[in-house]
Amino acid sequence: MTTYYEAYQKVLVSVDCIIFGFDDGELKVLIGKRKMSPGCGQWSLYGGFVGSDEGIDDAADRVLYQLTGLKNIYMRQVGAFGKVDRDPGERVISIAYYALINVKDYDSRQQELHGLEWMPIKDLPQLYSDHNAMVRQALKIMQGKISREPISFNLLPKLFTLTQLQKLYEAVCGEKVDKRNFRKRIKDMDFIERTELIDKTGSKRGASLYRFNKKAYNEAPNFKL
Amino acid sequence: MTTYYEAYQKVLVSVDCIIFGFDDGELKVLIGKRKMSPGCGQWSLYGGFVGSDEGIDDAADRVLYQLTGLKNIYMRQVGAFGKVDRDPGERVISIAYYALINVKDYDSRQQELHGLEWMPIKDLPQLYSDHNAMVRQALKIMQGKISREPISFNLLPKLFTLTQLQKLYEAVCGEKVDKRNFRKRIKDMDFIERTELIDKTGSKRGASLYRFNKKAYNEAPNFKL
C-alpha cells in the first residue's frame, strides 16, 4: 500500500457500545466489570479496538456480536470522544455507539460468561473513563428520536402490549404520559397493528398484542408520539 | 509512558471542518481545492490530522484557526467517519466538525491565501472522499437545532435585521415562512432586542437592527422558532 501521510502520528481508536434493553418497566444498560488494566474491576461499557482494516461501524457490530451473539441490530453512532487523557492507560480516541436490543433475544449464558449486568439507567454507577458521558449523550439522542422515529420496537418483543410501549416511552423520556392520549396517537399510526392475540401474563384480564408493520411504515412513514 | 495496549493497531485520525457562513441570502460552505495527493485539485473541506497529544476538539479548533485566524467559534461535532476505504490515500478515520462564522469576520486575505471559496450549499460540487456526506449530515443537525437553539446568531453580525434572520432561517430549513408569523415568534423572545439603530443598506426605508442578548437568554433559555 502506498503511504501518503507518513509524517503523521497514528493513535489508538476504540469503539464503546452502549447496549440498551427494556425490562421490568425500566430502561437498562448492559455493563460489566472491566477485566483489563488500567481500571480493572471498574464498571464499564464493553468496547474494543478498531482494527486497521476494519470500518468503525463494522468494529461496533463485531464488538456487539462478540458480546451477545446478535447480528443486524439497530445501532447508531453517538459520537467520538477524544480528550487526550480520557483513558487512564494510553491515548485512545473512542467512538461510542448505542444499540437497542430486546432483552429476551439475549442469551443469559452469554451474560454470565462475560459477567455482565443489566443496570437500570436511573441508578447507573460511576463507570470507567468518560463512559457515563457517553451514556448520557446516547440517552439524549434517543429522547430526541423516540417521538419521531419508530425505534421503540427494537427494544420490545415482536408482539407487545400498548402498556409496554407506553412504559418504554415513559422510561426513555423520563416522564409519565396520559394513557388515553397515548393510545389515541397509536391509533393514528396504521402500521402499529393490533393482532388477535392476547397477553395474559401482565394482567388478569389480558391485553391485546400489537405488532409493528415495517413495510406499511415504509410506505407512509408518519411516526409521531 | 506506560503502554497498556501494545498489541493493538493505531490508525490515522483527522478532523474535517465544515465552515458555514451566511451571505447574500444564502447558506455557504467554505471549501478549497485540495493541495495534497491523493485527490490533489479536487474540491474539499479543510482538515488536518489529530496529533497524538492533542484532543480532537482542540484539533478542530486548531484547524479552524489556521484557516481563518478565528478563535472561540461555535463548533460542534458531526460524527466520526470511518469506512476503511473512505480516503483514497491511506486508512484514515475522520471526525467531522461544523463551525458557524460570520462571513464578515473572515479576512478575505486569508481566503485568497488558502485559495478558498464560499460555495452556496445548494450547488455544492462533488467533494473529495466522503465530504459531501459530512456536509449533508451537518446540515441535518443544524436543521434540527435552528428552531430550538439560538445558533443563528453565530452566522450573523452582532447587529442584524429581522429580514436577515428570517432569510437565514429559510436557507437552513430549505423552505419559506410567513413574515408576520416569524416576527411574532421573535417578539416572544425578550433576549432578541431591538436597538435604536437602523440599517439602510438593505432597503430605502431602512430596517431596525436587532441584537442577541446572551445573558438574558441564559436566564430564561426559551428559544423557539
Added chain:
DNA sequence: CCAAAAGTGTTCCGTCTACACCCATGG
C-alpha cells in the same frame, strides 16, 4: 411618483391536554 423592502393583527382551524369510569378475569 413609483419600486422595493419594512412593518403590522386577526381569524380560523386543528392539535394537544385534561380528565373518570366501566370491563374482564384470576385468585
Added chain:
DNA sequence: CCATGGGTGTAGACGGAACACTTTTGG
C-alpha cells in the same frame, strides 16, 4: 368478590397557519 391492569370519549384551551395592506424613501 375484589384487586389488578385493560380499555375507552369529550370538551375546552392553546398554538400554529393563513392571510393583505400601509409605510417609508431613494432614485
